[in-house]
Amino acid sequence: MAEVVHVEVGHGEHHDDHHELSFWSKYIFSTDHKIIGFQYLFTGMAMALIGGYFAYVFRMQLAFPGSSIPFWGTLSPAAYNSLVTNHGTIMIFWVAMPVLIAAMGNFLIPLMIGCDDMVFPRINRLSYQIFLLSAIVLLASFFVPGGAFGGAWTSYAPLSAKAQYNSTPFGAPLWLIAVTLEIVAFLLGGINFITTTMNARAKGMKMFDIPMIVWMIVIASILFMCSVGPLVAGAVMLLFDQTLGTAFFDANAGGDPVLWQHLFWFFGHPEVYVVLLPAMGIVAEVTCTFARKKLFSYKLILYSSIGLGILSFFVWAHHQFISGVDPRATYLFTTTTLLISIPVAIMLFAFVATLYGGSIRFTTAMLFALAFTGEFLLGGVTGIWLGSSGTDIYLHDTYFVLAHFHYTFVPIAIIATFAAIYYWFPKMFGRKMNESWGKIHFWGTIIGFNGIFIPLFILGAGGQHRRIYNFQNYPDLAGADMQDMRVFATMSLIVMLVSQIPFLINFIVSIKRGEKAGRNPWKANTLEWVAPSPPPHGNFGPVLPEVYRGPYEFSVDGREKDYWPQNEKP
Amino acid sequence: MPGILESLLPRASSFAVEIDVLFDIITILVGFWFFLVLGYFFYLIFRYRQRDGHKAEYISGETHKQKQAIEIPHYLILVCDVAIIIPTFLVWFNIKIDVPPPDEEVRIVAQQWAWTFYHAGEDKVLGTEDDIVSVNELHVKNNTQYSYHLESKDVMHSFSVPVFRLKQDAIPGRVISGHFKPILEGEWDIQCAEMCGVAHGIMGARIFIKSEAEHNAWLAANTPDSTGAGTLASANQNPSQEKKDQNNG
Ligand code: HEM
Numbered sequence: 001m002a003e004v005v006h007v008e009v010g011h012g013e014h015h016d017d018h019h020e021l022s023f024w025s026k027y028i029f030s031t032d033h034k035i036i037g038f039q040y041l042f043t044g045m046a047m048a049l050i051g052g053y054f055a056y057v058f059r060m061q062l063a064f065p066g067s068s069i070p071f072w073g074t075l076s077p078a079a080y081n082s083l084v085t086n087h088g089t090i091m092i093f094w095v096a097m098p099v100l101i102a103a104m105g106n107f108l109i110p111l112m113i114g115c116d117d118m119v120f121p122r123i124n125r126l127s128y129q130i131f132l133l134s135a136i137v138l139l140a141s142f143f144v145p146g147g148a149f150g151g152a153w154t155s156y157a158p159l160s161a162k163a164q165y166n167s168t169p170f171g172a173p174l175w176l177i178a179v180t181l182e183i184v185a186f187l188l189g190g191i192n193f194i195t196t197t198m199n200a201r202a203k204g205m206k207m208f209d210i211p212m213i214v215w216m217i218v219i220a221s222i223l224f225m226c227s228v229g230p231l232v233a234g235a236v237m238l239l240f241d242q243t244l245g246t247a248f249f250d251a252n253a254g255g256d257p258v259l260w261q262h263l264f265w266f267f268g269h270p271e272v273y274v275v276l277l278p279a280m281g282i283v284a285e286v287t288c289t290f291a292r293k294k295l296f297s298y299k300l301i302l303y304s305s306i307g308l309g310i311l312s313f314f315v316w317a318h319h320q321f322i323s324g325v326d327p328r329a330t331y332l333f334t335t336t337t338l339l340i341s342i343p344v345a346i347m348l349f350a351f352v353a354t355l356y357g358g359s360i361r362f363t364t365a366m367l368f369a370l371a372f373t374g375e376f377l378l379g380g381v382t383g384i385w386l387g388s389s390g391t392d393i394y395l396h397d398t399y400f401v402l403a404h405f406h407y408t409f410v411p412i413a414i415i416a417t418f419a420a421i422y423y424w425f426p427k428m429f430g431r432k433m434n435e436s437w438g439k440i441h442f443w444g445t446i447i448g449f450n451g452i453f454i455p456l457f458i459l460g461a462g463g464q465h466r467r468i469y470n471f472q473n474y475p476d477l478a479g480a481d482m483q484d485m486r487v488f489a490t491m492s493l494i495v496m497l498v499s500q501i502p503f504l505i506n507f508i509v510s511i512k513r514g515e516k517a518g519r520n521p522w523k524a525n526t527l528e529w530v531a532p533s534p535p536p537h538g539n540f541g542p543v544l545p546e547v548y549r550g551p552y553e554f555s556v557d558g559r560e561k562d563y564w565p566q567n568e569k570p
Numbered sequence: 571m572p573g574i575l576e577s578l579l580p581r582a583s584s585f586a587v588e589i590d591v592l593f594d595i596i597t598i599l600v601g602f603w604f605f606l607v608l609g610y611f612f613y614l615i616f617r618y619r620q621r622d623g624h625k626a627e628y629i630s631g632e633t634h635k636q637k638q639a640i641e642i643p644h645y646l647i648l649v650c651d652v653a654i655i656i657p658t659f660l661v662w663f664n665i666k667i668d669v670p671p672p673d674e675e676v677r678i679v680a681q682q683w684a685w686t687f688y689h690a691g692e693d694k695v696l697g698t699e700d701d702i703v704s705v706n707e708l709h710v711k712n713n714t715q716y717s718y719h720l721e722s723k724d725v726m727h728s729f730s731v732p733v734f735r736l737k738q739d740a741i742p743g744r745v746i747s748g749h750f751k752p753i754l755e756g757e758w759d760i761q762c763a764e765m766c767g768v769a770h771g772i773m774g775a776r777i778f779i780k781s782e783a784e785h786n787a788w789l790a791a792n793t794p795d796s797t798g799a800g801t802l803a804s805a806n807q808n809p810s811q812e813k814k815d816q817n818n819g
């Protein structure tokens with residue numbers, strides 16, 4: 001059954017591509033899953049630079065309020081808001097989503113389950129094109145009259161609903177249209193990931209032989225599909241409020257502004273897990289390969305991730321403890337929120353336990369994977385202060401929240417992504433990245449990152465609220481030690497940003513000049529390492545691999561080699 | 571020993587101490603786990619680094635005994651969760667649900683981008699002739715139980731007084747009530763904690779907590795005479811049409 005689908009749909013669809021090899025059909029309008037993966041990866045990386053640049057600009061403003069910022073100029077309050085808003089929006093929707101789900105999913109799924117392409121290659125191409133359009137719409141919003149939307153990435157109504165309130169008559173609708181298009185793109189992509197994994201697996205690959213990252217992308221796609229409906233409905237209502245003068249969210253005309261918050265967060269919280277799960281999948285792959293260990297409790301991790309996904313639909317109102325919802329509702333939402341600590345802890349413990357008895361090789365990819373585990377631990381535990389409604393009264397919307405969610409998002413979107421890039425680079429381009437430059441990049445990134453956000457925990461606990469343009473207006477916050485911490489955070493940001501230069505150079509130079517990598521440079525077990533590096537169109541050549549065992553059979557007793565590829569005959 | 575939050579910012583409301591203690595309880599429980607796991611993690615990294623002649627062990631983590639390595643800590647985490655949930659419920663009940671009868675009332679109106687405060691005058695009743703209206707200045711009497719009624723004229727704002735550990739969103743179309751009791755004289759920040767447009771970042775105000783005598787002197791000096799002169803600010807004087815109180819904050 002699986003075979004039939006992939007032969008008929010998968011191969012038939014892009015048959016014509018085998019012949020035309022002009023630049024356009026090969027790289028721009030390709031239906032090859034690997035090329036689409038690259039398109040997502042490079043778009044995501046470009047957007048990360050823009051989002052990072054925004055962070056640089058507003059952190060400079062916070063450290064040196066009012067002075068002219070190199071590479072920007074002076075920053076007005078309205079521009080500050082637009083930058084903060086679009087930094088958040090870009091990082092989540094145009095960096096984390098495309099890189100972790102779309103780029104990894106597209107590049108890895110067919111290779112790791114041993115088939116030649118996605119089952120719907122044209123839908124796949126359409127998904128990227130819509131995504132690209134969404135990015136263009138978002139960036140275009142900076143150049144329209146009134147400028148880009150500045151109502152925060154949460155876009156709370158009624159501020160976002162009326163130009164009279166947000167002063168961005170074109171920016172706000174464009175922001176909303178961009179986000180909606182982006183969501184459409186991911187719905188299309190997700191259909192492919194789920195269908196392909198279920199139908200086109202290599203012969204012999206049973207459910208529990210599927211590599212963890214593939215599972216995680218599939219579960220994340222299902223989560224995304226289940227959570228996004230209410231947001232799309234909300235987006236349409238909001239767009240009507242903005243452009244047609246309806247009043248879904250206008251209290252004076254019978255609407256309810258809090259409704260938007262429910263719709264947004266019903267999507268918004270599961271969304272965090274949508275990007276978290278693929279990141280955890282990456283870390284599982286990298287950790288096993290470089291610790292030469294079987295993944296500790298594969299099934300427990302899998303079941304926890306499903307439990308986590310389900311629970312994540314019952315926590316949304318922890319973003320609304322103080323927004324005027326029925327105060328008794330917090331009893332429920334505090335409880336469900338703290339219960340999420342259990343599946344997350346199980347998964348983290350499993351990664352830690354995987355190290356036990358291992359033989360750890362500290363490659364750059366492994367360093368990033370280990371850093372993910374350590375840093376995410378801090379992000380995870382700091383959620384407890386916020387999930388507890390009692391302390392959230394005070395901490396809500398302070399820099400404590402900001403530091404907390406960056407300790408989850410930066411490991412997810414930045415650190416895990418780097419682990420993935422260093423790990424799969426040889427497969428992508430047939431060459432390795434330079435390890436010495438990689439280590440410089442690693443330490444700069446990690447030291448910079450902690451230097452930014454540790455002080456922000458303290459500032460937040462000291463009562464500093466987020467999205468505030470200039471703290472000099474607040475006598476309690478204008479103190480010299482607080483300002484010193486802000487300067488320290490900004491300097492650390494510069495360290496982190498500068499550390500990306502060796503990465504970019506290393507990346508570009510290694511594509512052409514890196515040390516040549518064979519098919520399986522890390523001696524890993526999963527099927528992508530069976531294909532040539534880089535894999536040709538159609539991936540494995542005429543014969544697709546067959547699978548005889550699970551993906552993490554490292555260091556099996558009684559075998560000479562310490563790895564046992566999935567496709568090796570017993 | 572002062573609490574963690576108190577060492578960063580003084581406590582100026584009667585319930586601040588409850589939030590601070592809850593913060594410390596969570597810090598101890600969470601801190602224990604955090605350092606335990608992190609310490610073990612670093613130990614493993616060091617202990618199992620690649621060395622000549624050492625081969626990794628084959629451990630599936632699927633046997634009952636191995637799974638216990640994860641299951642036992644996870645029951646302990648469940649216990650810690652309960653140990654956090656119970657005090658959280660108590661704190662939340664005391665602060666948000668069990669509202670004490672007020673001695674004084676204030677009406678707070680948020681708009682883009684200013685706070686208007688309506689202080690009940692000497693008659694202690696809001697909406698009467700002797701109300702004192704001020705913009706971006708809230709004057710309260712120490713050791714007095716207040717009830718506040720929070721409104722917004724346009725978008726969401728959030729009334730936050732960090733020294734009180736108090737925060738409540740203001741929602742257009744609703745009146746949200748809550749309470750506080752100042753316990754420390756002085757002058758502190760009020761911040762808007764919800765993104766409310768261009769000048770959100772500078773929508774600050776100050777709260778003045780004074781002794782009874784000083785507060786009364788302020789009241790006397792600012793109480794409007796029949797012509798309405800003497801009011802601190804020319805803010806919107808005609809109180810908008812009476813809205814029904816909903817105690818849902
Ligand atoms: C390179 C490191 C980063 C730095 C230095 C940084 C810095 C900041 C700062 C200082 C703010 C708050 C500004 C304010 O409230 O006034 C902020 C907001 C935010 N950041 Fe980041 N960030 C980084 C990376 C990321 C990543 C990777 C993500 C997500 C994947 C992310 C998501 C967000 C979000 C959602 C907001 C909230 C925006 C809003 O308030 O509407 N950031 N960031």
Ligand SMILES: [Cu+2]
Pocket residue numbers: 680681683726727728762763764765766770773
């Ligand atoms: Cu405001």
Ligand SMILES: [Cu+2]
Pocket residue numbers: 727728762763764765766767770771773
């Ligand atoms: Cu505001």
